[in-house]
Amino acid sequence: MGGKVQSIITGGAGFIGSHLTDRLLYNLDFDKIYLIDNLIRTDNLRNINHLLKNDRVEFIESDISKFDFSKFVDRDITHLFHLAAPRINRCAKYNREGHESIANGGFNVVNYCINNRVKLFFSSTASVYQKPKIFPIKEDMACYPHTIYGSGKLYTENLIKSYDNMYGLDYTINRFFSVYGVRMDNSGAYTEVIFNWLKSIKDGNKELTVFGNPDEKVLDLVYVEDVVEAILSTTFNSNKEVFNVSTETGTTLRELIECISKVTGVDIEIDMVADSRTDIEKKRVGDTTKLRSLGWRPEIDLEEGITRTWKWV
Ligand SMILES: NC(=O)c1ccc[n+]([C@@H]2O[C@H](COP(=O)([O-])OP(=O)(O)OC[C@H]3O[C@@H](n4cnc5c(N)ncnc54)[C@H](O)[C@@H]3O)[C@@H](O)[C@H]2O)c1
Structure with missing residues (x-):
């Protein structure tokens, strides 16, 4: 500037x-x-x-x-x-x-x-x-x-x-x-699961609790x-x-856990708990045609983003 x-x-x-x-x-x-x-x-x-x-x-x-x-x-x-x-x-x-x-x-x-x-x-x-x-x-x-x-x-x-x-x-x-990444919040119930799951693995746990069907719940995760x-x-x-x-990409909670498993090297078991919430629902992704017209592209893919966050947690 x-x-x-x-x-x-x-x-x-x-x-x-x-x-x-x-x-x-x-x-x-x-x-x-x-x-x-x-x-x-x-x-x-x-x-x-x-x-x-x-x-x-x-x-x-x-x-x-x-x-x-x-x-x-x-x-x-x-x-x-x-x-x-x-x-x-x-x-x-x-x-x-x-x-x-x-x-x-x-x-x-x-x-x-x-x-x-x-x-x-x-x-x-x-x-x-x-x-x-x-x-x-x-x-x-x-x-x-x-x-x-x-x-x-x-x-x-x-x-x-x-x-x-x-x-x-x-x-x-x-x-x-x-939005997720280094310095993210851990007190909420949405994207914050990333921090809480990574922290749980760092503390030696292999079982992650998922509320609802991990194949049904989708997040549009952007670093x-x-x-x-x-x-x-x-x-x-x-x-x-x-x-x-957004990234225009819906990541299911199962895909997210698979990525976390790859990054951390831990074979994770999913503990599925019934959940009536429907706000993290299938296909809830944003169109970014307007943002991309300015030349913006998401540069950090999920694996890289989770790797950076894992090192920080
Ligand atoms: N993180 C996400 O996934 C996400 C998604 C959608 C929108 N947003 C929005 O982006 C913004 C930044 O989010 P973030 O993830 O950095 O959240 P964050 O909680 O880390 O940061 C928000 C900051 O605002 C401060 N704050 C809250 N109320 C305040 C007040 N009345 N006066 C002064 N400070 C106050 C908090 O102490 C905190 O440091 C927020 O407005 C949030 O609603 C975030």
Whole structure:
């Protein structure tokens, strides 16, 4: 990047936010990066300890729904990457917190970007679609979220578009599918099974518990570094657009376990437990025609991604 470029990353101490900071700092030469995070997920700075030694990074521990952006009014902020959000399961458990973080946090961020002519990147989710009937899922399909988390994300998407309509706002929205990799979360019940299974194997276990039929449940798994490339590619090469970020490949839980078995060298037994959940269902993959038109391709295949994650766990 040429010239003076500064950015704010909300949720900067998180999984994707910390990788994004690495890229902005070391490859794109941003002058200053402000990370805002209330540490609700990580409860410590382990993802960004290596970044805090750099005087171009400033960490601010704060809740985005209450954050006072006046601190930034005289700074040369060019981009705000809005990644702060509680996990889907936490939103289900603490409804009000989930609503305030996502909806009020989104409102706060959008107002700052409008008033200061800052380009906004927003991390949305495939959960806005929930029960699509046609696959792969395209961005212009109707959205019917059925979680607080998905509803909050869709609300923020709509808020961004409404503000753009009223006042003009430069923005990019990405809907991530299942992101995994080094520094991933372990507290949820979706992609987090990767961390939990690898950890269990590292602890000497050979039997992995699978809820439901492992041939029926499918994840569209995308490695975190490919996601960061999608964020950068869409933020810098598009405007006022929504993009799916996925690999267009459905991996069944059985295929995932086979890959884990190959990478770890452990002969894994599957303990299948009945499950009524249908949200990780067959063929739930995203169409990435729009993202690929910008030249983006997923570079890290499942085996490589699992290998990197296995070394880190
Ligand atoms: N990881 C995935 O598979 C996935 C899929 C779809 C969408 N997303 C979205 O991408 C973004 C980043 O996800 P991630 O995987 O890095 O999650 P993460 O939990 O690792 O990071 C999110 C960060 O936001 C912080 N946070 C939560 N509420 C906050 C608040 N009110 N104020 C300030 N900080 C707050 C958390 O402490 C955490 O560090 C999130 O918005 C998430 O909804 C992630």
